[in-house]
Every structure is written in structure tokens, then in C-alpha cells.
Amino acid sequence: MFTPSNPQTFNPIVWQIVRQIPPGKVSTYGQIASMIPPPDGVDPLRYAHVRARWVGTAMRLSVGTDIPWQRVINSRGFISNLPQPGGRERQRLLLETEGVVFDENERVDFKLFGWEGPPQDWLQAHGLLPPRPLK
DNA sequence: CGTTTGACTACGC
């Protein structure tokens, strides 16, 4: 089932969701986090303040895997500042190869390329809840 | 082990 009382279970859930993002689409840290309910024992209100950052941590740990990490960007439509040198350029190149277009300000339009999220039955099949807005 | 840092985001000016 689903007991994310520790990151060893939280992170794989993040990665599993990221795998569902189709090529040519992007999601955000917060959007992915909103699909994962608060871990047991964590105050939901406090969880809402840190969950997006947890997703960022999970993504950082996903380097060197087959996870399509490039499809996760920040809520403003920009590529975040990756810890690895040259990571941003690489991420942009990967996304552009998939068909994602950046505007003159290096921003992605979520209206065009934003991922609508997985089907609800997929979420429920994995013991997750439908996405909830922040706060 | 204590300290610092961080692939975040909403909100207030």
C-alpha cells in the first residue's frame, strides 16, 4: 500500500509519477507533489509547504537513471538551476528534442505543453489521491 | 553528529 513515512517510499512514488509524463509535455514540482498525500504523522499544512522541495530532492537523486527528469520544471515555467554544471542547457535540449518550445524569455507555456496529469484511475491504482491544489 | 544547503512555492510589497 502506501506509507510514505520516510523518503524511501516517497521518492519512488515521485519517480513513478514522473515516468507517466509523456514526451513533449512538462510538469512542475508542485504539481507532482500535489498528487501525493501527506505522509503519516506529518501535519498536512506543513507538508504543503515542503512537498515541492521534496520532489526537487527526489529529482536530484534521479540523475543517471532512465527517469525522464527533464520533464519537470518549476511553477513559473522555467528550468530550475540544476546542481550540475551545464545541466540547464542539457535539459532544454532534451525538451526541445521532444517538441517543447521555449519563448524568448526561455519560458515554457503550460497552456501548450503542460501535462494535465495522470488519469484518475491510475492514481487510485497506485493508492494515491486526485491532485489537490496548494493550501 | 551538529550545521548548512537546497531541481520549491505562495504571498506580501
Place this chain on the structure above:
DNA sequence: CGCGTAGCCAAAC
């Protein structure tokens, strides 16, 4: 729209 900050935990030092 830009800039600063609070929120507060897991990794990384």
C-alpha cells in the same frame, strides 16, 4: 512584474 521571505525537512557537508 521583480524582489524578498517564510515555511521547515531531507541530504549533503
